[in-house]
Amino acid sequence: MTVVTTTCPMDCPDTCALDVHVDEGRVTAIRGSRGDHPTTDGFICSKVGSFAKRVYHESRVLHPLRRKGAKGSGEFERITWDEAISEITTRFQAIIAGHGAEAILPYAYGGSNGFVSDGLLDDYFFARLGASQIEKTLCAAPTGAIATAMYGKMPGVAPEDYVHAKMIVVWGANPKASQIHLIPYLQEARRRGAFVVTIDPRQALASKEVDLHLSILPGTDVVVALAIIGELARLGAIDHAFLGAHATGARALLDEAAAWPVERAASVAGVDAGAIREIARRWAEASPAVMRCGWGLERNTNGAQAVAAVLAIPAVSGKFGLRGGGYTLSNSGAAKLDVEPFFAGLKWTARTLNMSKLGTLLTEPLSPPIKALFVYNCNPVATVPDQNSVVRGLMRDDLFTVVHDQVMTDSATYADIVLPATTFLEAWDVKRGYGSFVVGGVKPAIAPVGESMPNDRLFARLGQAMGFDDPQFRTTSEECVRYVASHLDMGNGRKPDVDALLAGSFTRYDFPGAAPVQFETAFPRTPERKVDLRPSILGDDPWSFVAISDPRFPLSLITPASSRMISSSMGEYNFDELFVELNPGDAARRGIGDGAAVRVFNTLGEVRVRARITDRIRPGVVSMNKGAWMKSAGNGRTAAALCPQNVEPVSGGACYNDARVEVEKTS
Numbered sequence: 089m090t091v092v093t094t095t096c097p098m099d100c101p102d103t104c105a106l107d108v109h110v111d112e113g114r115v116t117a118i119r120g121s122r123g124d125h126p127t128t129d130g131f132i133c134s135k136v137g138s139f140a141k142r143v144y145h146e147s148r149v150l151h152p153l154r155r156k157g158a159k160g161s162g163e164f165e166r167i168t169w170d171e172a173i174s175e176i177t178t179r180f181q182a183i184i185a186g187h188g189a190e191a192i193l194p195y196a197y198g199g200s201n202g203f204v205s206d207g208l209l210d211d212y213f214f215a216r217l218g219a220s221q222i223e224k225t226l227c228a229a230p231t232g233a234i235a236t237a238m239y240g241k242m243p244g245v246a247p248e249d250y251v252h253a254k255m256i257v258v259w260g261a262n263p264k265a266s267q268i269h270l271i272p273y274l275q276e277a278r279r280r281g282a283f284v285v286t287i288d289p290r291q292a293l294a295s296k297e298v299d300l301h302l303s304i305l306p307g308t309d310v311v312v313a314l315a316i317i318g319e320l321a322r323l324g325a326i327d328h329a330f331l332g333a334h335a336t337g338a339r340a341l342l343d344e345a346a347a348w349p350v351e352r353a354a355s356v357a358g359v360d361a362g363a364i365r366e367i368a369r370r371w372a373e374a375s376p377a378v379m380r381c382g383w384g385l386e387r388n389t390n391g392a393q394a395v396a397a398v399l400a401i402p403a404v405s406g407k408f409g410l411r412g413g414g415y416t417l418s419n420s421g422a423a424k425l426d427v428e429p430f431f432a433g434l435k436w437t438a439r440t441l442n443m444s445k446l447g448t449l450l451t452e453p454l455s456p457p458i459k460a461l462f463v464y465n466c467n468p469v470a471t472v473p474d475q476n477s478v479v480r481g482l483m484r485d486d487l488f489t490v491v492h493d494q495v496m497t498d499s500a501t502y503a504d505i506v507l508p509a510t511t512f513l514e515a516w517d518v519k520r521g522y523g524s525f526v527v528g529g530v531k532p533a534i535a536p537v538g539e540s541m542p543n544d545r546l547f548a549r550l551g552q553a554m555g556f557d558d559p560q561f562r563t564t565s566e567e568c569v570r571y572v573a574s575h576l577d578m579g580n581g582r583k584p585d586v587d588a589l590l591a592g593s594f595t596r597y598d599f600p601g602a603a604p605v606q607f608e609t610a611f612p613r614t615p616e617r618k619v620d621l622r623p624s625i626l627g628d629d630p631w632s633f634v635a636i637s638d639p640r641f642p643l644s645l646i647t648p649a650s651s652r653m654i655s656s657s658m659g660e661y662n663f664d665e666l667f668v669e670l671n672p673g674d675a676a677r678r679g680i681g682d683g684a685a686v687r688v689f690n691t692l693g694e695v696r697v698r699a700r701i702t703d704r705i706r707p708g709v710v711s712m713n714k715g716a717w718m719k720s721a722g723n724g725r726t727a728a729a730l731c732p733q734n735v736e737p738v739s740g741g742a743c744y745n746d747a748r749v750e751v752e753k754t755s
Contacts, residue, residue, distance in 0.1 A: 092533035093121065094592040096136050097200040097512050098654045101247075101419070101523020102269045104128040104136070105594060108513060108533040115140040115513060115534055125594065126248050126602060127269040127524045135651075135658055142511060143537060147495040147660045149508040150538025159483050162501040169539060169549075172505055177553045179488045180217070183459045189218030190438050191459040195446070197226055199465035199657065202517030202530055203425055203576070204568045205543040206465055211427075212560050213547040215436035220458075225444045226471060229741030230386035231417055234395040237623035240613025241421025245378050245414050246525055246603035251276045252412030255374035257285045257367070259398055260309065261382025262292035265649040267523055270380070283370050287312070288384060289646055290669070290711050291704040300363060303706035306644045306745040307388040308357035311633050313397035315353030316368045318345035320405055325372035327406025334607065335403055337622025342404070344631045356633070358708065371405060376413030378402075384648065387745040389634050392738035396623060397631055403619045414606035420522035421613070422597060422604075426575045430560065444742035445733050447474040450481020460488040464509070464543060469498035470656040470715055473742055475729035476693045492546060495660050498718050508540040515542035516565040518572040518589055525597040525604075527578060529569065529589030544568050566590065625738055638748045641690045643674065645747040647714040647727045656715035666720040666727070667700045669711040670751060675701045678751060685722070685754045688712070690747065693729035696722035696754065710751060714744070 089111045096104045105121035105128045118139055120132040142148070152172035157163025167175075183191050194214045196206065214221075223229075235241050250256060250273040263270040274297070278284055286293055287302045287309070295301070304312055320326055321342060331338040350368075354361035371377055379402050385394045399415055407413045441449055446468055449458055461482075472478050482489060482502035491503040500506045514537060517530035536542075541549075544565055551561035563571075573586035584595035596602050604610035612619055622630055636644075649655075652662045668688050670680065680686055682701040687694045688710065695712070705711050712727040720726065731744045 092531065092592065094513070094531045094533060095519050095528025095594060096132070097202040097517050097519040097530050098136060098657070099198045099201050100654060101267045101521065102127055103519055103521035103524045103526055103528055104132050104269070105528065106132065106136070110533055113534055115143055125524070125526065126246065126596065129269070133268045135654055135662070138662070139511070139513070141661050142495065142658060143513060145495060145661055148537060149493060149496055149500070149506055150540070151508060152539065153506040155504045159485070160502050162496070164506060172507060173549060173553045176490055176505060176550065180460060180554070183488070187456040187459055190220045191456040192217060192219040193222065193441065193449070193458045193461050194219055195222055195443060195461055195463045195466065195468060197224055197443070197466035200512050200517065201522070202519050203572045204517040204565065205515065208427065208430060208568060209544045209547040209560065209563070210464070211436065212431060212434065213551050215431070215434055216551065216556055216558065217554070218438055220438050221436060221440040223440050223442045223740060225442055225735065225740045226742050227383055228418065229739040230391040230736050231381070231383055231395050233625060233739040234392050234399065234623065235417050235421070237625050238396060238399055238620050241418070242606060242612050243422040243525070243599070243604040243610040244416035244419050245412060245606065247273050247523055249412045249603050250274060250378060251280065252410070253277055253282050253376050253378045255283045255285070255370055255377040256380065257287065257371070258380045259287045259382060260384030260386070261380055262288070262648060264292055265651040283374065285367055289644070289706050289709045290648060292648070300366065302359055302363050302367065304357040304359055305706070305708060306646055307390050307636055309385040309394035310390050310397050310631055311348050311353040312357050312359070312364060313394065313401060314345045314348040314631060315350045315364055316371070316401060317341065317397065317404055318348055319350055319365055319368035320372055321345065323369065323372050326404050330406035330408070331404065335619040335621050336616065337620055338404065340622045340630070341400055358706070371401070375407070376410040377407045378412055379415040381415060381417045386736070386741060388743050389636060389734070389736060389746055391736045391741055391743070392626060393631050393633070396626060400621050403621060408607035409605065411605055418522045419525060420520060422525060423520045423527060423576055423578045425572060426577065429575060430571060442735060442740050444473055444735050444740065446472050447477025447481055448733055450484065450487065451477055459486065460490070462490045463499055463503070464492040467493070467497040467499045467656040469502070470659065470717055470726065471728060473728060473731040473744060474692055474733045475725060477733070492543070494540070497656070507546065508538055510536050510540045510542045514540060516569050518569055518576070520576070525602060526594040527576065527584040527589070528594035529592050531590065531592030627738070636746050636748065641748040641750045642708070643749050643751060644709045644745065645688070645727065645730055645749045646709060646711050647731065647744050648711060650713040650715065653713070653715050656717065659715060659717040659720070663713070663716055663720055666695070666697050666712060666716040668697050668751065669700045669702050669705045671705050671707045671709070672701050672703055673707050674710070675699065678753065680751065680753050686751050687754050688730065688749050688751050690730055690749045692732065693725055694723065695725050695727065695729055699751070710749065
């Protein structure tokens, strides 16, 4: 038995330090390290704790495969790596000759948020090819755009500093599902007297864990945030001295907030006006106070405006300068990788296509048309809006599809070539935390299972097979780790410890201090070094509110994260049945009982599941977890089949929560 130290690179803010127990080359346990990691503290989520099930699952792709049946049939034959590489390069060369390289579309998101596996050799290969670029908009596009415009992605309050806050607002986030290590700090803060508020259409934390829950209608976050700002002004709680010294655009924001009195906002959001006033009053009185802005509020047409208004609340009230005071969104901006030396002058100038509109890209006229799709680090059939159009596109006989994945996903069943990918337990990588302030090394704990290959080795091999003689295609995985270590700026020119990364350990930041204090040791990275409260990217009507409704489909559908999956990962074994959650009143009006078979439908499609009746979901809203696989629903369709392809106008982000549906009982 040996214990291998490594870092979890999965799409989660925590970036945990792991101890992987290995017996005779096989993973037997995965546990949280008890070292000096700022948040892990010896425990990890059950998802990663059971990750060995994925490593050895019956659906694991062990060898390269070629389709031998109809598309979508799941019928494949084993081939060699040489045969797979040869077929891919031959098809790519023919497509380039007939339609140009932009007819090839790489499609990747963030299956593991590592620098080596995403955005290095893969991007270099497709840039060298001249393929189309993909705009990553399934998540964090509006939040990223606004955080950059307003604060320059200033590092936020560290999770461990939440214990110092006297008030905490968790807005549009469910830490139990996607940031489990924040929970102990919330609990400790409450023990110390903090007032904890959650704002979300669905109450994820139990009533005993929070002091106030505001169950707003999806898409109304912007008006509630503006009403809070307006109420802060009425209370005399605007910090004009701070705004004069550290912000621009405050007058325009305050004027807009005045147009949303509490009663008006409460009526639109479907909540009690008194609750909004209480949040504003307690926020005004609390010091320090921290806003945990999540990604749920961005998933609609009003997403960018909502994020801008929410992130303005700490600024207008001057809640900075103390440990535990300010806001947290993504802390990824604390470190930046310089890829220019790796690209050595190579520019990727091809067209950029929005990944949230994959169904349209594959089914409607485009010049040049997409003739090849290369999928890795994601499972688009399970995650991309308008699932039915995505499937129709993947069924095209003239579309050559390659999927590089660890298991036979829903997307892989539509591929022409399926390539076996390593898990993070079998590969090298570097993970920058976007919650915890660490940069961690990902070190192989076991040898690759079957003939699986990591991303960087695959794209190095494809580059050589295409006849490219660039030295980048001859680098090793360890050399990629060393490149990242030497070109990753953690602030003030500080670099991560390369030996620590290669040992599977991590480097902490120094702001000075392991965690930043906003406006003391961390400042806006905007051109003027100030908060821009009226960012120009919001256009002429920066805090506009658009009401989304359809009388045919009166229920708003939200698709939150599951505590059993990371996006769609682990859905092959850890999420057998998809449910729809309804409020008791909505269920009663439709004659739906708990556990009843129902169809959830709109003009895009329908999903057949069972109902769960719960008062944790507000009236007028239904909820189905995102990322579910087709096998989990009665008709082989999931929540993505009901979500529209329309995108948020500022950033192009996916508007999952614009979905409007009806639910009816089936026999």
